[in-house]
Amino acid sequence: MNAFTALFVCVLLLGLAARLALMQRHRHHVQAHRDRVPEAFADAIPLASHQRAADYTAARVGLGMRDAVAGVVLVLVLTLGGGLQFIHDAWAPLLGAGSLAHGVSLLATLGVLGWLVDLPFVLARTFGIERRFGFNRMTPRLFVTDTVRQGALAALIGLPVLALLLWLAGAMGELWWLWVWAFWLGFNLLAMIIWPTFIAPLFNTFTPLADSALKARVEALLTRCGFQSKGLFVMDGSRRSAHGNAYFTGFGAAKRIVFFDTLLAKLNADEVEAVLAHELGHFRHHHIIKRLAVLAPTSLVLLALLGWLASQPWFFTGLGTSANDMATALALFFLVLPAFTFPLAPVLSHMSRRHEFEADAYAAKQTRASDLVAALVKLYRDNASTLTPDPLYSRVFDSHPPAVLRVARLQALPH
Ligand SMILES: [Zn+2]
Numbered sequence: 001m002n003a004f005t006a007l008f009v010c011v012l013l014l015g016l017a018a019r020l021a022l023m024q025r026h027r028h029h030v031q032a033h034r035d036r037v038p039e040a041f042a043d044a045i046p047l048a049s050h051q052r053a054a055d056y057t058a059a060r061v062g063l064g065m066r067d068a069v070a071g072v073v074l075v076l077v078l079t080l081g082g083g084l085q086f087i088h089d090a091w092a093p094l095l096g097a098g099s100l101a102h103g104v105s106l107l108a109t110l111g112v113l114g115w116l117v118d119l120p121f122v123l124a125r126t127f128g129i130e131r132r133f134g135f136n137r138m139t140p141r142l143f144v145t146d147t148v149r150q151g152a153l154a155a156l157i158g159l160p161v162l163a164l165l166l167w168l169a170g171a172m173g174e175l176w177w178l179w180v181w182a183f184w185l186g187f188n189l190l191a192m193i194i195w196p197t198f199i200a201p202l203f204n205t206f207t208p209l210a211d212s213a214l215k216a217r218v219e220a221l222l223t224r225c226g227f228q229s230k231g232l233f234v235m236d237g238s239r240r241s242a243h244g245n246a247y248f249t250g251f252g253a254a255k256r257i258v259f260f261d262t263l264l265a266k267l268n269a270d271e272v273e274a275v276l277a278h279e280l281g282h283f284r285h286h287h288i289i290k291r292l293a294v295l296a297p298t299s300l301v302l303l304a305l306l307g308w309l310a311s312q313p314w315f316f317t318g319l320g321t322s323a324n325d326m327a328t329a330l331a332l333f334f335l336v337l338p339a340f341t342f343p344l345a346p347v348l349s350h351m352s353r354r355h356e357f358e359a360d361a362y363a364a365k366q367t368r369a370s371d372l373v374a375a376l377v378k379l380y381r382d383n384a385s386t387l388t389p390d391p392l393y394s395r396v397f398d399s400h401p402p403a404v405l406r407v408a409r410l411q412a413l414p415h
Pocket of ligand 1: 278282355356
């Protein structure tokens with residue numbers, strides 16, 4: 001066993017232990033606060049809803065813990081267990097070790113394996129927990145259709161992308177990782193245009209807002225905020241789940257704000273306007289570009305690291321393979337990367353939560369803070385989101401600020 005193997009195993013297991021400990025804390029904290037609705041929500045959220053949210057959280061976290069363990073076992077089996085070497089050797093006689101086709105097949109096999117290991121958890125979440133708490137609207141038939149479509153898309157887009165990546169890595173000399181980075185960045189930007197316009201409509205129907213009275217108000221707000229009015233859509237989220245949500249996505253001409261029909265059905269006109277203003281806040285504060293400005297240099301550093309690691313024999317042997325081609329390097333890198341980037345999770349969560357506060361403040365300025373609070377309360381209640389997350393867990397994992405902090409911040413804003 002070389003020193004790198006020891007480091008990898010330590011980091012992997014420490015990361016898993018940290019995640020499990022945080023999840024356990026979270027579950028305990030939520031259970032400990034199960035019998036009292038926090039003061040700020042006492043009038044709006046009944047105790048029964050609060051307790052249902054606690055049970056829902058506990059069920060999800062419990063499954064998440066098992067999922068995390070399965071993920072680490074898979075990484076260990078594939079690396080030190082010799083799984084990757086086995087897949088490498090299985091494809092070699094057919095396609096020729098080190099060939100482009102061999103590399104693509106190796107990486108695609110890993111993708112399928114990862115999906116298979118995750119499948120029982122996805123099924124348990126959708127048809128177990130979500131169904132038990134009354135959220136699931138997905139039929140087994142729709143689940144199969146979705147899976148087939150996702151698989152076809154993954155093959156159609158993923159295989160050529162993998163082939164191009166491997167080709168760049170082989171053909172561009174010493175600085176290949178710089179080319180891969182440029183390609184990756186371009187691909188991400190393209191995806192941000194293609195996803196909302198062409199991919200998402202394969203799974204859901206997006207329609208312009210129908211209610212004409214609401215539409216007039218919404219358009220006035222959009223104009224006031226400098227957003228094209230044709231960028232607002234209602235999505236039939238109710239096809240799959242009773243959870244309500246709204247989001248802002250894309251950039252340039254492809255940018256759009258999407259309301260789930262399930263959310264729209266629950267909010268009054270003032271609340272819809274406030275939620276829309278929050279999403280517009282993400283747009284006005286350039287949050288998508290800002291996130292990209294952090295992720296782009298981070299991925300450059302990581303790819304430069306990969307460029308170096310791919311030429312180090314100990315990187316391969318330390319992770320249980322004797323193969324040392326580019327596809328194997330890529331596979332190993334992306335298998336072990338999450339263990340080493342886990343400390344970045346709280347940094348990214350922090351940035352995301354800061355953006356949420358900024359979008360809330362923007363909404364409070366453009367509309368009324370009290371309307372956004374009312375909308376949020378409905379969202380927390382109807383989505384069974386816990387009002388009492390463990391503070392440490394929340395700091396590490398939550399993209400949105402805890403309910404109590406968020407509402408307090410909104411209420412403290414000058415009216
Ligand atoms: Zn937001």
